[in-house]
Amino acid sequence: MASIVTQAGRIAWKDLRIELRSREIIYTMAFFGALLVVIYSFAFPAKADLVRAAVPGMLWVTMAFSGTIGIGRAFDRERENDTMRALLLAPIPRLAVFFGKAISITALVLAVSLVCAPLIALFFNAPLFEEAPMLLLVIVLGSAGIAVIGSVFAATLLKVRSRDVLLPVILYPLLVPLFVAGTNATAALLTASPNIDGVLVSDPNFPAAWYWIQFLGFYDLAFLVLSFWIFESLVIE
Amino acid sequence: MKKSLVTLLVVLSGSIVLADGSGSGSGSAAGSGSGSATVTPVAEPAVPTPTPAAAKDLRKTCTAAMNADPTFAAAIVKTADETSAIKRDQDIIDAHQRAAAKVAENERHVILAYAAMWILSIIFVIVLWRKQGGLNAEIATLRRDLEAALATEKSEKAKS
């Protein structure tokens, strides 16, 4: 078990080192996410309360879109030189391969959300930092869920010609509960109510946020275990 | 139910008749009272004293007249019965009409739903059926061609 974790860590570190050298995925994903945020500012009516209500949705749509792009690209890298085959043939458990991939992709999605969240906070004057630790927990759990399910299917779709369209077709219906839970948790943390002077001050709804955080945790755990079980039989032809 | 309605109506019509009787009684009392009213307008309450007696008499006469007629009670019951039956029928008709209106209003949706269901199913079955037919036909021709090809191959081999 311990060896699986260290091996997974090595694979994750390998991926992240490649990424840190080229910075291709992180730059393009982050730029794409930033563009999305800019587009939102034109797409939504510029009314303070409306925009405030839409902020959680913006954050999670950005994560969904840039996440799928990042996952697709990360696995393309393994396909280009057919290194995925080498990875699968390597004398390590295939679980370690999957786990390592999931970790590196979690890091990528997380990095992008950590770029986009401040941008959303900046452009839409959203109090995203008031409950920063809780919000970070929500985003980490969400990124992990996207990365786990995304890695399983991106790895299986590796040889498929239309993988770029099929990945979102598969991922989004399966990830809807995650997006809803993430949006609800974020919205609960961003809840604001007027104080005596009628000024909106943040008034987080902690029980609701906690409920959705638990939901996210169980969701991630269930799909992580499921992926451990079936990753191998899915990627082997 | 029917019986109690009838009794109710009898009592009702009886009390109407009685009220009419007392009404005419008080009317006559007012007439007799107006004469004494010229003397003391304040003494009005005292005036109707003769009326109960008059009303009583009238009622007595009335009851006697009613009792004298043997068909009267039966006639009252009959009339009451008929009116209540009409009213009951009307209630039932109203309820049914309301229900029918609601059904008619709902009907559109029910027909739409069932039509949608059947149309979707039928389209699905037709598509499946045609697909299956095409497949079977293609399999049959391919198999025939294949067998023919194998047969010719065999015969050629045998020749050479």
Next chain:
Amino acid sequence: MKRLAVPLTAALAAIGMTVSLWLIFVNAPLQWGKNSNDTLNMSSLFFNQKIFYFHVAHAFMLFASVFVAGTCSIAFLKTRNARWDDIACAAVNVAVLFGAVVLVTGSIWAKPAWGTWWNWEPRLTMSLLLWLILVGYTLVRQFAGASADRVAAGMAIFGMVGVPFIYKMVGSDSHPASGANGVVATLGPGMKGAFWLSVVSFMCWFIALVVFRVQSIRAARELRELREAALDAGVLE
């Protein structure tokens, strides 16, 4: 026996549907609601309640097929026997039809009952999400090339595991409830028989369609093999 499976189940379904139609429209009473003072009133359902019998029967089959597809896909991945995959694929194909019926009749019901063709009412949302997963599955099957069966099997399994999360996500609602104190349990005496008969006959219908579809899929596979043989023999160019 195999030849008889489709005609037999289809005939059973046809008889069942005819009888349940008679039961629904002639025998079953109209749905009366109760006012707060316990007098009868025409509830919002009333004659529309007649949609319920077939709508719910279809929904049962939609949910059942998600589990059928999921378990068959697990069996397929474990045994690599394509027969399981055929059943999963057929169940999903037929469930796409049943889901379409559920959504269409559901929204026709929603119009008089709630005043809109679509409100994001939990059970309707849940049916939509499951339906989207199944549609995604059929798309993957069509366009994922050689690894279509594996990817689709993975999607079916993930979809099955996601059902409890979707259920939890949508929460409780205005829809006629299910369960011990739900609509089915409170159906009047004339309604219960009609309801269960229609459920059973639509189950027969579902089975007939699935078996038919399985045969069709097997025929397609046979055709592929024949084509290969024909190419080898030089019959086909």
